[in-house]
Amino acid sequence: MRLVILDNYDLASEWAAKYICNRIIQFKPGQDRYFTLGLPTGSTPLGCYKKLIEYHKNGDLSFKYVKTFNMDEYVGLPRNHPESYHSYMWNNFFKHIDIDPNNAHILDGNATDLQAECDAFEKKIKEAGGIDLFVGGIGPDGHIAFNEPGSSLVSRTRLKTLAMDTILANAKYFDGDLSKVPTMALTVGVGTVMDAREVMILITGAHKAFALYKAIEEGVNHMWTVSAFQQHPRTIFVCDEDATLELRVKTVKYFKVISTLNMGLEFTNLQKWHAFLTSQQGDPGLHYTSKKGT
Template sequence: MTWPVNGQPSTSAIVSLSSNLEKTGSTPLGCYKKLIEYHKRGDLSFKYVKTFNMDEYVGLPRNHPESYHSYMWNNFFKHVDIDPNNAHILDGNAEDLQAECDAFEEKIKEAGGIDLFVGGIGPDGHIAFNEPGSSLVSRTRLKTLAMDTILANAKYFDGDLSKVPTMALTVGVGTVMDAREVMILITGAHKAFALYKAIEEGINHMWTVSAFQQHPRTIFVCDEDATLELKVKTVKYFKGLMHVNNKLVEPLYSMKEGN
């Protein structure tokens, strides 16, 4: 993520935020809380940041407690200094849904593209509402939700399947792949198999997260439980890389704090 330096707007501050199937992403929620903490401490400003959320349910009023509009404003946007005009979320109640999707892609293009994509994944490896079988070159579009997704989301709608949205607007895998940097947050043993599919097996449209094997600047941020399905040598390899990286960057942080 980029932010103003010395009170001046950065040249690029376009961020895509997670809104995945699990309550707009329970994993990114921890990230949002940390960003709010930095903002309140005076270390981070969102004054010049533009955001594009990944998805929204179709037919759900934006003030509905389960809409992604409500979730993002209640859990993040209202706690920081972002300009409301710079917080872009798909309109699931638009008269012409395809036109809404096309306009969203155009807004991203006009903003100069996404600098940083921040997202979580589901146990099936989905990104946004790009569920298993989605095209890996897809763009923002209208998506019919899988029955497994509808059943899983029923708990957020009083267990009543008739209340659960069956369609959503979502950015495509291709849309995400266009971001200059991608950060995927993965926590919990229930997502360990998805991480295994993303790292140790080949690219497969049944595991959309695997598409990031072809992205030049992607980082997976995981906890120990999420690595349980990986080979021991794979975990050791990446921990070794992290150790070397930390040794390189820690002196830089020390110099910054000294100034």
Template sequence: MKILIRPDAASARTVAAHVLKRQIVKKPASVLGLATGRTMEAIYKLLVTEHRESNLDFSSVTTFNLDEYIGLDAANEQSYHYYMQEHLFSKVNVSPNSTHVPNGAASDVDAEAKNYEAAIARAGGIDLQLLGLGQNGHIGFNEPLSSLNCRTRAITLAQTTLEQNAEMFGGNPDSVPSRAITMGTATILESHMALMVVTGPAKAQIAAQMIEGPVTAAVPGSALQYHPSCLVILDEDAASALALREAIDWQMKHDPELMALMDCL
């Protein structure tokens, strides 16, 4: 795991967008794993700008989103299908047939989850997986105590997740769907590269546990310590609880990859 700390959220997002752009340029037929949330909105906005102003080409890209709420169809404004259309898919030249989000309205969600996992395998696996970190340590919707060896499946969401996501549902946690289909932790770990972006003071303690603590199902994101190629980008607020800051700063000053990323700004 490599850690890159940037002064603020905007610069953290800029580096993340650069890493995604670099992947697409290097391999136009990349398979990208995508995420949702406010941080991701800003990253997608930067990619849309690259597409419009620098001709970043999405025509050969394939995407798989991490998750979707069970019970919401693609037309629902709170669905992640809708989110992705609004923030990325409708604004770049990606083929609709090449974008994949779990079908939360499927009549058989267990079959949908298995089919989704199989589709990722048929695509050759995920080249670069974009990730956020939940305030309870989840990645995707793999909630605390999820098996670190789990695959794409239906899951019941934690109360803390419902509260965290309530803003998108009128501020009422009871309005947030209580179940979702999520890519599994083991599926995420099989990506060729994982890119996590964490910003804001509210994520500081859980980010420190994820990076420095033991690998445990209580903090699902900690499984990324096992990933062979994982880059975690934090802003100063999210990095404020790190105990190993001196060692991280040393790496940022001497690791060629991290130095190059800082130079991209």
């Protein structure tokens, strides 16, 4: 498990985007070799998506041979509703890149048979060869996707009733009107995400600090489903300083030292930073520099 601590949200978003970019480039995807990427929604990944769009527009990154699988979708919300996750992904990411729409998979919350929809989603992931990198965010109560507190840590894609804390948190997207917030969703399971070859979890803001503490400093607990990823062989938690407020000083110092040794984050001069990245060979989270020098 790695914990990467950046000064603020923007730097955390950029680091995550560079990591995704390099994973795709180093994979060398092609017509018979697709990179499979799991994706989240919400406010946290927006900065990361903006940077990925920037890399694509600079000519540094293509999604032509990338297949994506989104974590979740509301049940009963029309696909073209501005707050559906279909709308979110197309407006904030997909329409700005060169991905084939047939390769962008999002659960259908209006399917006639919701369980069959979930089973088909799992089958599509399997047919794609599994997820190479699953990116996720968490709620303040430590849930990942819509795996609310108490969810099974071996769960698969399924229908879930949303916790009141989640409904309250999402009300801001529905004019503050709780009656408009969907109460059910389709979501990948914790086990679905655990099957990915690599997992990157984005955690930013002081309101996520206690969840980060539960995720990495205490034991695995189904009441904090993000804690399951302590047991994944390749998990990276990417956070900003605000999200570390509940962590022990010893924990923060340890991971910052590790980050300094592995990533050269002590370099504040951009030219030195780019030179350092160019010289590295072992960490794909380091190597991205734009062809245009950005």
